Every structure is written in C-alpha cells, then in structure tokens.
Amino acid sequence: MNKNNLIIVILIGLLAGALAGGAVALLLDGGDDNGGGTVATTDTTSTGGGTSTDEVACTMEAKLCPDGSYVGRVPPDCEFAPCPELPPVVQSENIKVYAPEQGASITSPVTISGEARVFEGTVNYRILDENGTVIGEGFTTAAAADVGLFGPYTVAAAFSQPLTPIGRIEVFNYSARDGSVENLVTVRVMFTPGG
Structure with missing residues (x-):
C-alpha cells in the first residue's frame, strides 16, 4: 500500500471514530435539545449572597384561546398563560x-x-x-x-x-x-x- 492510500485510510478511520463517539455521547445525554416538550432547568446559585434562582426554559407551544388569540407556556411551572377574558356576554x-x-x-x-x-x-x-x-x-x-x-x-x-x-x-x-x-x-x- 502506498503512502497516500495509507493517509486516506487513517483519515477515514479517524472520521468514523469521531462519528461513533458523538453517537455514544448523544445516547448517553438522552438526545434532548429541549425541543421535544421537556423543560430545561439551570441552577444559577449565587455563592456570594446565598440566594438561589432557577432559570426555566419552557417549550414553545401555543394554546388557542376562545377569543382567537394564542398564549404560550410561562415559567416557573411551564403552564399556559391565562387566556384574555372575553368581553361581558x-x-x-x-x-x-x-x-x-x-x-x-x-x-x-x-x-x-x-x-x-x-x-x-x-x-x-x-x-x-x-x-x-x-x-x-x-x-x-x-x-x-x-x-x-x-x-x-x-x-x-x-x-x-x-x-x-x-x-x-x-x-x-x-x-x-x-x-x-x-x-x-x-x-x-x-x-x-x-x-
């Protein structure tokens, strides 16, 4: 085997190894990018003042309200925001x-x-x-x-x-x-x- 073919085989092997390693890491991580209906929580505990806050990212779903408008999910529980009240009937x-x-x-x-x-x-x-x-x-x-x-x-x-x-x-x-x-x-x- 000549030198150029050997380099190509080594590069293909490295590329295949990188892809396999990425797939294993994705499987171990669960593959969730927070777009699949789950909630991502990040703890941002402050060490200086002793206070703790949680940043919550909610899914980007929308709910149709009776008045025709839409509302989305809001932190901290990621429940849908309340619909606007209908005018008095x-x-x-x-x-x-x-x-x-x-x-x-x-x-x-x-x-x-x-x-x-x-x-x-x-x-x-x-x-x-x-x-x-x-x-x-x-x-x-x-x-x-x-x-x-x-x-x-x-x-x-x-x-x-x-x-x-x-x-x-x-x-x-x-x-x-x-x-x-x-x-x-x-x-x-x-x-x-x-x-």
Missing part, C-alpha cells in the same frame, strides 16, 4: 352577543357578533333609537357545526342617523312555530354623533 338561552358590549359607543355600520343556537341558524337584529324607532334591521346566519350546537355569527349592520343619543340593539330569532320573537337579547348603546 349579554345572552338569552340560545343567543349570546359578544359585541357590541353594553353601553358601547357605536357608529354605522356596527359589528354585531356572538353565538347562536336557533332554527336554521337565522339570527335577526334591529337597531332602535331611544324612542323605539327602528333605524336598522336585518339578519345573518350562525355557522353551527350541527343541529343543536351553538355557532358563531358576525354581521356589519348599517343604520340611519338616530334622533336620540341613546338606543339599543336587539338580537333574536323568530319562532318556527308561530313567527313570534324568541331569545331576545337587548344591548344598550350610545350613538356617536356624526356616525
């Missing part, structure tokens, strides 16, 4: 209104949103001034996954200029049996001047 048995909130100042068009569990998903609304004059009305459909389940609805409801600064939004459904108003939810609102 005005509701009847089968209709919930998330927006607008009670007492909100509104302009046209106003976004009306919530969840409903009503016949054929049809959610009706009307906007009235303080005198009871209807200044806007219409309907939208709640997108329920199946019969008997709540489904979300959202509508941009236009309305004409009110004669009073205060009014209300009524969200309801009509009875399939006799056409009467059911599940009426009333949200008191203030009209923004010029809106």
